[in-house]
Amino acid sequence: MAFARTKQGTRSALAFVREIGETARTLWWKFFDWLAMVEWRELVVIDILVLVTMGMLDAGEAGGWFVFLSFCLKILAGGKRRAEVEAKEATEHAGTESLERRLAEAQLAALQAQVEPHFLFNTLALIGQLIETDQRQAAKVHAHLIDYLRATMPQMRSRSNNTLGRQVEMSRAYLAIMQARMKERLAVYIDVAPELLSASFPPMMLQTLIENAIKHGLEPKIEGGRIDIRATTSNGPGGDILDVEVHDDGIGFDVHAGEGVGLANIRERLRLLHGNRAQLIIETPHDGGARVIIRLPFTPDIFAGSKL
């Protein structure tokens, strides 16, 4: 027993010594990095302070040694170490940059696939039917489809697309087609003040929210329902804020269904465009359904649009 205890004691003492060693090593490297990176001016000031303090503590000699050693180290090894640290930072930076570029590419790829084949085929079938029964209506749906495709297809998109007005317009075209198909099962209310139409707004975000509301909220609901689109501005701490809201009274959220590509995509793009100043807010209203809000800085300038 006694033997075992001694052995254990030795082991823990060893571990203790090792820990002290490791701590000392970490501290030393921290000190060394600091020394390499610190400005000469700052070092001189700090060294003078050290000298004065040590002098008051009656250890002026130790202070002198510290100053001498720190100068020597900085001259001899500082440059190399500094280069190393900077190189490491540059590599990390390059890492984030390439990550961001990959992300932007992934977004474009995802966006290109945004016209849902199911929607396209159903709409074409509808037009075929209407040509026989109601040609005027067929021509209308056909025109809406062209509007929608012009705004949706990436190769057709232009910079002027990046306004709230353009985005609402294309969504109107889409909703008109859906109303022709769903008839009384879909009611639409749009409330966007004219002065907000020129606000810059990233493309396809509003459309994704509306498609989600119909696909996951209203289409699966037997009696259908209504969709409300609203834009409001308010004063925030960092400037004016634009809220664009899509509210449906459909079947609501399934907490076990994973977040789709559409929402994740919006969140990622908002983060790249505006950092923490933009937000995707998802709510369950008291009376059911779903409410999704895109909140971003309000920029009324038409030319302030972005490429993403």
Next chain:
Amino acid sequence: MSTDRPTALIADDEEPMRQLLRSRLHEVWPQLDIIAEAANGIEAIALTGLHQPDIVFLDIRMPGLSGIEAARMLFNRCHIVFVTAYDQYAIEAFEQGALDYLLKPAGGERLKMTCARLQERLGKSPANIERQLAQLLQGVSGASRGSASAKPREYLRWIQAMVGNSLRMISTKEVLFFRADEKYTRVQTLQGEVLIRKTLKELEDELDPDEFWRIHRSTLVRVDAIGEVRRDLRGRQMVRVRNFDEELEVSRGNAHLFQQM
């Protein structure tokens, strides 16, 4: 089985599509009597019970019950033909399972062929397609949302939290970590934090164990959010969360999670 004219029911949630199929069927098979139209899966079942048609045309994507779910309840009472605009998976499955199907807009030779086949089978009892339907149900996603069919375990993907007066939905993909905070649990995202009443234990039971790890009695961290794990001066393992400056302690009991790091 009716003795005179054969009867059919059309089920599609979009009225123009019902009209379209009705007029096409009238062209290629004028004797067929379309006795009812249904706007969703539940109506399709009710009307089939009421009118006893020989044939039922079922759209796949319908509210209430999908066409495939409805077919499961109807297949031994009538002949079933599926109708779909576009659903690559379903089409492949139909071909393999030798089920009757039509592509929207249905018409022309294809519809004639289907009708000829149906005429041939009318006197016989409907084929047993139960097995094919069961397979389809497992595969076709999106067509059967909200169904009560048995699925592998479903994990919690959205966290509900009261923010002001509204009930916020936070995707688990957004959550960096959960921390027990006295009576509440703190949900941390890049945007900020909210408090919820669900305990850490309840969350741990409902969340996907591959998505969130319990690293401490009071901490659940999203695996994807872990930037690095390091030892501090006291030898404790600390998890650093990506893009966020708070470190989370790993308790000794959970140190095995990061053994190889």
